[in-house]
Amino acid sequence: MNVVDLARKHNGYRESCANLIASENVTSPAVEEAYGLGKDLGHRYAEGENEVAGHPVSRHYQGQRYIKQVEAATADLLHEVFGTDFVEPRAISGCNANQAAFRGLTDLSHKSMMMAVALPSGGHISHDYAGLAGQMIGLQTANFAYDEEAMNIDVEGSKEIIRATKPGFVVFGASLFPFPHPIEELAPVAREVGAFVVYDAAHVLGLVAGGQFQQPLDHVDFVTASTHKTFPGPQGGVILGRVKGDERLERAARGIQRAVFPKSVSNHHLRRFPALGVTALEMLEFGEGYASMVVNNAKAAAETLHDEGLNVLGEDLGFTESHQVVVDVRELGGGTEVAERLEEARIILNKNLLPYDELGEEADPSGIRIGFQEVTRLGFDVADTRYLCRLLVRALRGEPSAVKEEVTEFVKDRDVRYGFSSLEEAEAHLPAPD
Ligand SMILES: Cc1ncc(COP(=O)(O)O)c(C=O)c1O
Structure with missing residues (x-):
């Protein structure tokens, strides 16, 4: 096993995926x-x-x-x-x-x-x-x-x-x-x-x-x-x-x-x-635009998944006020099966306990949790987010490998937004050096 080669392969793999784990992000x-x-x-x-x-x-x-x-x-x-x-x-x-x-x-x-x-x-x-x-x-x-x-x-x-x-x-x-x-x-x-x-x-x-x-x-x-x-x-x-x-x-x-x-x-x-x-400087400069786009994308994703027939939680409250969307996927085989199927389509998210699950059900909980903070950073707007959610539903309803190419094509070669493109650009916002 070659650790360097494996790290390169990891990079290539996750760059080819739609990364929707709610606790991750990419840096500028x-x-x-x-x-x-x-x-x-x-x-x-x-x-x-x-x-x-x-x-x-x-x-x-x-x-x-x-x-x-x-x-x-x-x-x-x-x-x-x-x-x-x-x-x-x-x-x-x-x-x-x-x-x-x-x-x-x-x-x-x-x-x-x-x-x-x-x-x-x-x-x-x-x-x-x-x-x-x-x-x-x-x-x-x-x-x-x-x-x-x-x-x-x-x-x-x-x-x-x-x-x-x-x-x-x-x-x-x-x-x-x-x-x-x-x-x-x-x-x-x-x-x-x-x-x-x-x-x-x-x-x-x-x-x-x-x-x-x-x-x-x-x-x-x-x-x-x-x-x-x-x-x-x-x-x-x-x-x-x-x-x-x-x-x-x-x-x-x-x-x-x-x-x-x-x-x-x-x-x-x-x-x-x-x-x-x-990063703090980026938040001062771009934080408001970034955070509001994250929440808009999460809301749009929840609506799309709901319209496509998924059991998105929180409907009466507008589904979400944060970067997260929570879906009960018991009818689709449960959290583990759904998360694994979606990875076959290069859509990465995590299974999650839902409030009515019992402790001890972590290995196969009822739900999935989806986060939109990383794709937003990669420039996804509401239309992009809705499109990705429709791919997600297709992966769940049909053969996941059939949408894999479309997912990879859609996410690849995207620049990080809501951040500075170089240190030189960031430094222009800092006090002049002594
Ligand atoms: C609410 C909450 N607190 C703390 C942590 C732990 O953070 P870290 O992974 O940076 O140790 C997490 C991790 O996801 C979390 O969700």
Whole structure:
């Protein structure tokens, strides 16, 4: 086996596919170049302490003359996008961001109970007793009440559970996330019982940046996220907040920082920082247009699939407000069979538990989840999206291999949009070098 050849084959394969996994994306030429520019940073260490704003205050090794400034400049670009004063960009993934937030807040609250969306309703394994929260941090997890029809947290039922369980913190946000969560209604109830309020924006950070989804930072204490899903940057994590002037939140932010370094990260993968900064710049420039096109495409896809006879969930609510479309495919053989059939047509998406599935049915759940953030980045408009959805239905109803060529022809050789085409173009938007 030749690892280099295999990596080349992988590239060719996924470039020939319509990539509809809701947690993935592609980076722009400028972000690719910035990642290349970070080559030496990718050889280095920079352990030390940060200010709450994300600016390094101490670094324990020599050689940091510019590293500190790269980190501070990246933090400042993120502040500009999100209007924050706390940023922790050293989390190396969304899970690591959750780990640090959950650890930091647990150390402060001294409570062993947290609350999140249940796994079948779309919660992430890192929020669950079976995953990071329970098995790595030792937390008990209570779940929000969930309204299967509305595909959302049930407000009245959840108020009761929050008051009864008095968690140290609650976590909004999920992996199956078509509709905004009721943070305005429930954050005050969480605060009544002394809980911190976290929002996991791993999936929707790019939509938040583009102002096209709910704005969690207006209502919650901390946002955790990945930087590579709807936010189309290098793979990594981030934690954000507005904490200045609130002594309790500042203390929490410092605890969260310590839960990144020194508690869980030694090398924060510095190579990604210039690429992360350039992605933030792209969001400032193109984020609104990008995010609104993503949501338009997802809505158009849902309508098309529904009109073609598929059981798209959320009909009464307009199917989706995010990048995701959720389909019950039991009548077509179930999530596993459908996802595998579609791969034969070079349409890549994932099977997914639906809110009425039982835990334990992960191997063959009732649904599929489809994300439109990546094809939008590749320039898909509503007509393109509808066409792809019709190909998808043809692949399911007929012989998948019969539509494979059409799919590949349709997706190939597309430029990345809503980003800078070169680092030179990006740099024109940055302050002149000293
Ligand atoms: C809601 C949610 N949180 C956290 C994560 C983990 O993010 P990462 O893969 O960056 O660790 C995911 C992954 O898809 C997710 O859906």
